[in-house]
Amino acid sequence: MSRKNTKTPRVLVVDDEPDLRELLELTLLKMGLEVESAESVPQALQRLDRGGIDLCLTDMRLGQGSGLDVVRHINEGGLDVPVAVITAFGSLDNAVEVLKAGAFDYLAKPVSLEQLRTLVRSALELERPPASRPADSADKPFIGESPAIAAALTLIDKLARSQAPVYITGESGSGKERAARLIHQKSSRSDKPFVAVNCGAIPENLMESEFFGYKKGAFTGADQERDGFCQAADGGTLFLDEVADLPLAMQVKLLRVIQERRVRKLGDTREIPIDVRIVCATHQDLAKCVEAGRFRQDLYYRLNVIALHMPALREMREDIPAIARGLLTRLAGLNGMTEPSLSPDALAALVSYDFPGNVRELENILERALALCDGRRITVDDLQLKRLDDEMPPMAAIGDKYPLQDYLDRVEKEAILEALDKTRFNRTQAAKILGVTFRSLRYRMERLGIN
Numbered sequence: 001m002s003r004k005n006t007k008t009p010r011v012l013v014v015d016d017e018p019d020l021r022e023l024l025e026l027t028l029l030k031m032g033l034e035v036e037s038a039e040s041v042p043q044a045l046q047r048l049d050r051g052g053i054d055l056c057l058t059d060m061r062l063g064q065g066s067g068l069d070v071v072r073h074i075n076e077g078g079l080d081v082p083v084a085v086i087t088a089f090g091s092l093d094n095a096v097e098v099l100k101a102g103a104f105d106y107l108a109k110p111v112s113l114e115q116l117r118t119l120v121r122s123a124l125e126l127e128r129p130p131a132s133r134p135a136d137s138a139d140k141p142f143i144g145e146s147p148a149i150a151a152a153l154t155l156i157d158k159l160a161r162s163q164a165p166v167y168i169t170g171e172s173g174s175g176k177e178r179a180a181r182l183i184h185q186k187s188s189r190s191d192k193p194f195v196a197v198n199c200g201a202i203p204e205n206l207m208e209s210e211f212f213g214y215k216k217g218a219f220t221g222a223d224q225e226r227d228g229f230c231q232a233a234d235g236g237t238l239f240l241d242e243v244a245d246l247p248l249a250m251q252v253k254l255l256r257v258i259q260e261r262r263v264r265k266l267g268d269t270r271e272i273p274i275d276v277r278i279v280c281a282t283h284q285d286l287a288k289c290v291e292a293g294r295f296r297q298d299l300y301y302r303l304n305v306i307a308l309h310m311p312a313l314r315e316m317r318e319d320i321p322a323i324a325r326g327l328l329t330r331l332a333g334l335n336g337m338t339e340p341s342l343s344p345d346a347l348a349a350l351v352s353y354d355f356p357g358n359v360r361e362l363e364n365i366l367e368r369a370l371a372l373c374d375g376r377r378i379t380v381d382d383l384q385l386k387r388l389d390d391e392m393p394p395m396a397a398i399g400d401k402y403p404l405q406d407y408l409d410r411v412e413k414e415a416i417l418e419a420l421d422k423t424r425f426n427r428t429q430a431a432k433i434l435g436v437t438f439r440s441l442r443y444r445m446e447r448l449g450i451n
C-alpha cells in the first residue's frame, strides 16, 4: 500500500456547491485531517492523478459531470483511494449504482455529520497495514476454505467497511446471524452495540413499543420510560432477523425511521435522531414476498442494497471435516470433556449427509454424539443420522405396484439414493454405478426431489 501511516491523512472533497463543500471541509479539519477540494470532475481527476490523496468524498451531481466519473476514474486507473459519494435524498438507484461502480460507500443528503465521521474513520482505517489489524483468533467465527464460504467471507470484509444496508440470505442454520455479527465486529461501529431482533418472535401488538420505546404513562403498564431496539443500537448495528415476518403496518413505520433517521417513542411528541446500520436476514425469498404483497417493495429496496448469501453446508462439503472437528473441540471444551476422535466411517457419513439444517444441525448431531459415544471415539451409530430415504417406505413394504408411475419413481429413487450413499454423494461416480450420464442423473434427482 502506497500511503504512509505516520503522515496526516489527506481527503479530497469534490463538490460544486460552496456551502456543502465548506461544511465537509470544516468537519474533516476538525477531525484533524488535511483537506483539499475540487469544484469539478476535471479538477478532481487531475488532483487524484498527482497522488497523495487518502480518501475522496464526491457529490453525485456535479455541474458538467457526475460523482460516478470520479469513482470510475479511481477504479479504472487502479488508484488506491477509497471513494464515497454523496447522493440526493431518496435516490437509492444512484446509491446502488455508485456501489457497483466501486465506491466504498455513499451518504444520502442531508448529510448527517455523525455518519460522515463514521464513514471517514472507517475508510481511513482501511489503510492500516494488515500487521496492525488484530490477529485471527483460534476460534474463527467461520471455519472453512471452500470457494463458497471464501466468497462469503471476502464479501463480509468488504461490507464491514461500508455503511450500506446488508440483506443476508441463506437457509436456516447457515450462519446468517453470525455473519451479521462479524460485519459489525469488523466495522468502525464495533465499539457500539449490536442489537439482534427476531422479527418473527415479537407479538404484533408489542412491536412498536419494542422497536421505538415508550414514555412513562404511554399505555397501561408503562410505568417508566424505555428505549426501543432502534435507540439501543444507536451508533451501532441493528440486525433484523426473519425480516419477512414483519407485519405490513410495522414495515411502514420502519421504512420511515430508516429514511428519516429519527424515532419517536410511544407517547412522546419529540423525535430523536438515531444512527444505526441496518443488517437484515431471512431464509424466505423476500422478492417473492414482495410479489405476493406481503412485503413492501420500497422497504425491500431500502434493505436490499447489498446482498450477502451464506452457503448451505452441502455446498461446502469439503469443509465438513474441519467444521465438525472445530465444533467438537468447542463442545467438548464447554462440557469439560476430553475431545473424542471421529471414526473414519462417522466422518464419511457426515460428509455425505445432506444437512437440511446446515451447521446448526451438525452442531446438534455432534452434541448428541458426544453424549452417546464411549468418550474416546464417535462412531457412525453415535451420529444417529437420518438416512436420506428415511421418509420412504422400504422396498418390501412397497407392495402395491399401482399407479405404475409412482411405483417406478419409488424404485428409481431407492436406486439413486443407494448409489449416492455408496459414493458419499459423489454424483459423477453415482452416475457411473447407475449406468446413466451425469446430466441424466442430475435431471432424475431434480425430478424426484432429491437434493
Ligand SMILES: Nc1ncnc2c1ncn2[C@@H]1O[C@H](COP(=O)(O)OP(=O)(O)OP(=O)(O)O)[C@@H](O)[C@H]1O
Pocket (backbone or CB within 6 Å): 141, 142, 143, 144, 149, 170, 171, 172, 173, 174, 175, 176, 177, 178, 179, 241, 283, 323, 326, 359, 360, 363
Ligand atoms: N462455517 C462455520 N463455521 C463454524 N460455525 C458455523 C459456521 N457457519 C455457521 N456456524 C454456526 O452455526 C450456528 C448457526 O448459525 P446462525 O445462528 O448464524 O444461523 P442462521 O442462518 O442465522 O440461522 P436461522 O436461519 O435459523 O436464524 C451458529 O452456532 C454458528 O456459529
